[in-house]
Amino acid sequence: MEADQVANILLDVQGMWCTSCANAVERVLNRQPGVLGAKVSFPSESATLEWDCSVTSLATILGPVKKLGYECVPEGPSQDRAAHFARLRRDLSLRLVVAAFLSMWVMTAQWTLYLEPDEGLTTSVRFGFALFAGLMCAPVVGYCAAPFFRAALRTLRAGAPGMDFLVSLGASASFALSLWRLSEGSSSVYFDSSAMIVTFLLAGRLLEMSVRGASSDAVKSLLELxxxxxxxxxxxxxxxTVLAKRVTRDDVIRIRPGERLPLDGVVIAGTSSLDRSLLTGETEFRTVGVDDSVEAGALNGEGEILVRVVKVWGERRVDLIARTVRLMLSRKTASQALAERLARYLTPTICAIALLALAIARVRGDPWGASVEHAVSVLVVTCPCALGIAVPLALNAGVGRAARCGILFRDVEALESAGRIRSFFLDKTGTLTEGKPALIGARLVEGFSERELLLNAALAERGSEHPLAKAIIESLTPSERATVEQQKGYARAVPGAGIVWHGDDGTHILAGTEKFLSECGADVLVDASRHTVVHVARNGRWIGSMEFADTPRSGAAEALKRLTRSGVEFAILTGDKLEVAQDTVRMMGLSDIAIYAGRSPEEKAYQVVAAQSGNRKVGFVGDGLNDSAALAAADFGVAVRGSTASSTAVAAVVLVDGGIERIDFALNSARRVAGAIRQNLAAAVVYNLLAIPLAFSGWISPALAAALMVASSLSVTLNSSRLAFGKTGSLHCTKGIFRSKLAPQSDRLGIQSTI
Structure with missing residues (x-):
């Protein structure tokens, strides 16, 4: 097959309700003639599709999916996922409230029948209780369970029935059997089974939806920069002024100081400096002039420039980064693929066991009513209520407590991977460092102090939006700032070079590059430096220079050393220059750490993917737009405090109240939540393994099956509650202080973080 005949696309999949829906869509897509491969991800609500253009078209492939009730559209910013999840949560919340209220009355009537002896109530009263339970249960099954029935029908039509099919079968079978009993005048009904199945599963689905909604729209955040x-x-x-998406190629746009570029292009007039740190991770400001290329999202400095548009909306560099992020989010992990394969066989196996139980009861000579009751017991006792709430409950309890301590978890897969993370890639700018320039040193001529040098520089730079100007102003004390503000005069900026200040008293101050001051007649003393240097001259005389660098975050070096002692390896993955990254490592006092410098956002992501070969679990810590794709690709992506919205949206973990110094706390918390999830799943599986043989042999009635189902769900609930209320062991948050047992020496080192 020729390469030009193969097409691929990333699609938004709308209308999915659960992982069974994703499996159904994937199965339908892969069955279409000409499709070379299709993968559907429920968490990201997306699909990757590859097909042979000579055999079929995209519209033909997507037709059967649309008939099934799902909508596949090319990925783009048009879908507001935050609003989408909000609508789903409102709908689920309403259904859950109705189900919980009505189920309360169903249980009251049913348990009166179960506990009250036959002679204690007349036949008509018992029938009245049974009828009341049925009336209360009807809206639960007819309205509250509608999403489960809808998903069950769709997945069944696709030939991939899953958990929703089991839920629908268990709820409808017990409801239908109870209606049959009522029609015969009997009060032996099991409406509580139907009501509890629907209520528990709605609660679990709502909790799951809330966790997914927290990280609703990563790509939208990227494109909003x-x-x-x-x-x-x-x-x-x-x-x-027009919408950026309406601008065509070769149009000319004006970019004023302090504005971000809306489109990629080439400068045709003007000179300025650009802050590209969010796009590339470079901390140095890039001076641009005529014929230089510029990219959307870069922050313009002190100059005004005219830009001829080269890449329009949808073709920009930021659009390519967003597309890479969506591709990374649509990937499936090995454990996720295994779980989907197991779920594919679980439903037909349970149905086969129920039918076999029915057949054996009939062969044994049992009447139809008793035989159906036997089969319904199997369906009810195997209904995945505990399985359905095992993960959401543990997430809600553990993740909720971690959130109160400043750690936000967004991805179940990341929690699962936390215990196996042994390698971390670290971004430099804004992650290991503060992400902004700070004064680290100065050279002075005799007769001038460092404070005098700062005051002169601040006098020239006051009012400037340049990051170096802000760093100079921030270095002053409040009284010094007041003194600077009182001085009268005016300044003139020379884009990409420096600034000239003229005082009303005749004072003349220059601040900028060595070349700028030399051209203005100042005799500058030059000294080689890897850092950004600002020279200052007063009345034509050079009085000194200041060195600025992006300094390491407080506590970052200690955190890395703690984790290194626990067996975790680190490497720096940055878009900055190698020399700058080496300086950062030197300032942190680290050694034996690999550095990968000059990496683009796409290269960062692909390097993370390459490191995952051999089923290795890899983490990434970052903060900028240029880190978004790598954060999405990593098994354990961590966004530190101060991260961009795009990085926060794709990260599995967000450190709301701290930086890299709190990774060990996040890892400990993730491992505890993952442990509770495994315990819950094990309890649910053991319950099914024990209950199925008992129900199959006829020792469990539908009523007892419902009671056992409730008991298993309660055991899962109680185990999950330990995360929210019990002692956490390896991690606890008390009075705003984090303490971790991952590093026993942390208290002796005085490493604490206050919320």
Whole structure:
């Protein structure tokens, strides 16, 4: 097959309710002629599709999926996932409230029948209780369980019935059997089984939806960084503000100081410096002039530039990064694929066991009513209520407590991987470092102090939006700032070079590069430095220079050393220059750490994927837009405090109240939640393994099956509650202080973080 005949696309899949829906869509897509491969991800609600264009078309492939009730559209920013999840949560919340209220009355009537002896109530009263239970249960099955029935029908039509089919079968079978008993005038009904199945599963689904909704729209956050409007300059010199998506190639747009670029292009007039740290991770400001390329999302400095658009909306560098993020989010882990394969065989196996129980009862000579009751007991006792709430309950309890301590978990797969993470890639800018320039040193001529040098530089830089100007102003004391503000004069910026300040008293101050000051007649003393240097001259005389660098985060070095002692390996993966990364490592006092410098956002992601070969679990810690794809690709992606919205959206873990110094706390917390999830799943599986033989042999009635189902769900609930209320052991948050047993020496080192 020729390469030009193969097409691939990333799709948004709308209308999915659970993982069974994703399996159904994937199965239908893969069955279509000409499809070379299709993978559907429920968490990201997306699908990757590859097909042979000479055999079929995209519309033909997607037709059967649409008939099934799902909508597949090319990925893009049009779908508001936050609003989508909000609608789903409102709908689920309403159904759950109705189900819980009505189920309370169903249980009251049913347990009166179970506990009260036959002679204690007349036949008509018992029938009245049974009828009341049926009336209360009807809306639960008819309205509250509708999403389960809808998903069951769709997945059954696709030939991939899953958990929702079992839920629907168990609820409807016990309800139908109870209606049959009522029609015969009997009060031996089991409406409570139907009501409890629906209520427990709705609660579990709502909890799961809440966790998924917290990380609703990673790509939207990415694409919101560049502005949505652009200032177009026409050929006759007039200007108009238009939507950036309406701008065409070769249009000219004006970018003023302090604005972000909306589109990629080439500078045709003007000079300025750009902050590209969110896009590339570079901490140094890039001076751009005529014929230099610029990218959407970069922050313009002190100059005004005209840019000819080269790449329009949808073709920009930020769009490519967003597409890479979606591809990473749509990947499936090995454990996820295994779980889907097992679920594919679970439903037909349970149905076969129930039918076999029915057949054996009939062969044994039991009447139809008793035989059906036998089969319903199998369906009810195997209904995955405990299985359905095992993960959401543990997540809600453990993740909720971690959130109160400043750690937000967003991904179940990441929790599962936490115990096996032994390698971490670290971004440099904003992760290991503060992400902004800070004064680290100064050179002075005789007769001037460092404070005098700072005051002169601040006088020239006051009012400037340049990050170096802000760093200089932040280095002053409040009284020094007041002194600077009182001085009268005016400043003139020279984009990409420096600034000139003229005081009303005749004072003349220059601040900028060595070349700028030399061109202005100052005799500059030059000294080689890897850092950004700002030279200052007063009245034509050079008085000193200041060195600025992106300094390490407080506590970052100690945190890495603690984790290294626990067996975790680290490497720096940065878009910055190698020399800058080496300086950072030197300032942190680290050694034997690998550095991968000059990496683009896409290269970061692919390097993470390459490191995952051999089923290795890899973590990544970052904060910028340029880290989004790598965070999505990692098994344990961590966004530190101060991260961009795009990084926060794709990260599995967000450190709301701290930086890299709190990774060990996040790992400990994740391992505890993952342990509780495994315990819950094990309890649910053991319950089914023990209950199925008992129900199959006829020792369990539908009423007892319902009681056992409730008991198994309660055991899972109680185990999960330990995460929220019990002692955490390896991690606890008391009075706002984190303490971790991963590093026994942390208290002696005084490493604490206050919320």
């Amino acid at each position: 560049p502005p949505e409007t652009a200032q177009i300059v026409t050929e006759n010199g007039t200007e108009a």
